[in-house]
Amino acid sequence: MAVGLALSRTFKFIWTALLAAVARLDKSFSPSDTINRLQQHTFTLSDSIYVFHLALATFWITIMQSPGFPLKLMIPILYTIALLIPFTCQFFIPATPVFAWLLTFYTSRFIPDEYRPTPSVILLPTLESVLYGANISDILTRWTHPLLDILAWIPYGVVHFTFPFVVAAFFWLFRPKQVLNQWARIFGYLNLVGVLIQILVPCAPPWYEVIYGLTPANYSVKGSAAGLARIDKLFHSNGYTVTFSNSPVVFGAFPSLHSANATITALFLSHFFPHTTKFVWAYASVLYWATMYLTHHYLIDVVGGSCLAVFFFHVLLPDELKGPLATAYPPNLNPINGGRSKYEIYDLEEPRPHTRGGRTGNGAIMRDAADYGLEDISDRESDEEELDITFRSPVVPGIPGSAAPTTKQGPQSAVKKSHRHTASIASLIRAEERAEDGWSPIGSSFKLPPVPTRADREV
Incomplete structure (x- = not known):
């Protein structure tokens, strides 16, 4: 089963690569496109290598005996046509050294013996x-x-x-x-x-x-x-x-x-x-x-x-x-x-997506976000939904009142590793006002419920 699935993925990827490779091809058959590109081309010293190829091909075709004249003229004619057509030109120009090698290998038999070492x-x-x-x-x-x-x-x-x-x-x-x-x-x-x-x-x-x-x-x-x-x-x-x-x-x-x-x-x-x-x-x-x-x-x-x-x-x-x-x-x-x-x-x-309050579960959403480069959905949910933090993160005796003591562990930091209560950043907002109500998590004590409450004082 696993082997069949792996083979299926491999063939699917090869097929995708084949479609992409075909899409990259220049499918034009108009010689005018090649001529226009040649006119716009800026020639450099490296392009002089094609002068060498032209001279080498002329030499080999001249001494070639099979096929003889004028049939052997079809070789440069067909090659020129292939260079003029954009579809074939994209293959024939890079392969010019390969054709030069094949022509040299085949035609070397026609070199006269008196000129051979x-x-x-x-x-x-x-x-x-x-x-x-x-x-x-x-x-x-x-x-x-x-x-x-x-x-x-x-x-x-x-x-x-x-x-x-x-x-x-x-x-x-x-x-x-x-x-x-x-x-x-x-x-x-x-x-x-x-x-x-x-x-x-x-x-x-x-x-x-x-x-x-x-x-x-x-x-x-x-x-x-x-x-x-x-x-x-x-x-x-x-x-x-x-x-x-x-x-x-x-x-x-x-x-x-x-x-x-x-x-x-x-x-x-x-x-x-x-x-x-x-x-x-x-x-x-x-x-x-x-x-x-x-x-x-x-x-x-x-x-x-x-x-x-x-x-x-x-x-x-x-x-x-x-x-x-x-x-x-x-x-x-x-x-x-x-x-x-x-x-x-x-x-x-793969976990099945479930709905929560008319919303698709985060399992599928997070996967889609990772695949398509979307922003973190969980961050947007936290912005849209305000959570009740009234009774979160109470100050427990023996726990530092601020984060500063936790940066350097000393004898007083006798905190159990299993303790999971952490102070929420949201609970620190307007801390001074909440301290007056008697329930601030950064205070020295915590009363449940706070007496009297701010609502009672306003009455």
Whole structure:
């Protein structure tokens, strides 16, 4: 029962967040709106990064052979149309670094071999032995098992390709818009720089050493699925074998973008959703091991990718997202206790409202006041209703006549802890006049009833 209620609340909150996220979208399809915003935009030095993107895209599209001319011109045409439409522009501008990374990764295969650096075969194994005293990847792959293959395959071959979209969806639903924009921006630049390093400093992965030894490499070598080939064999398929044999970056061992993506994901989620910290870092740790167990990367590749991710996270993340805004909800989604009352939080039965003098009981009123920020109802009731305080708070022998002695406890303050009679502030009003009647609580005695009363004297 409790589990079903918790699930119902969770789905209700997700549905509310989805409606709020859709409401935040720019639903305009008029290019004139984008043009007007562009005319009103004040350009700064940071906008010059788009000049770099334009030059990089022009270079890759120029050398692109598949699709050929003029079909490849559809790429910049469609992208320009997406930027002109406000509805699609709000997604495509933040994702520009991601598209630049994908374009670079795909088109790098068309770079002529004479312009490519010679792949290094011994650099990474040598650094591995010098820094760590052994080839850690080789040690981890000496004993394999189908269960370990599956444990390595899930984060490396499945979660790695889907997790960035799940993280983006969470940011879109539960965090301000700038968080999603920074996720796309930093994630894209991290992978773009990583691929450029792999192109400029090509290094053979561990599977090359296993298959070919330390013989010099060239770009005619096809990629290998390595340990993922055992997954193809286990499921009687060839998906990973075909995919990795057609990889455009065969000698992209350093840095490991698998470890870089896992690290940047763990950094973002632990920063913006602190309660997920131990889970995302557990996932990242398993993926670090999987990259070496499947003979796709050396330990130095994993360390290099993680260091690159830490650098991009701390350098590119704006300062305003490092404070309280990191855990803030979007402007139109501000749940208080997840939309639950205090009775639901502590699994208590909510008291039924009762009437008193034609008025609803304070139980429901106080809850409504707390939920909606109304003023204290009890204060208003005390103002509206005058209570009879004639016979309240008598002066009992042995009790101080004023509040002053109670500030410093001494031998004379022999007051029982169970005594609950306190002097009402209202009874102190016009104390001198009431003292003449013989019943003032700040006097030295108390007579019940006062004789003679003020009414008797007036008669």
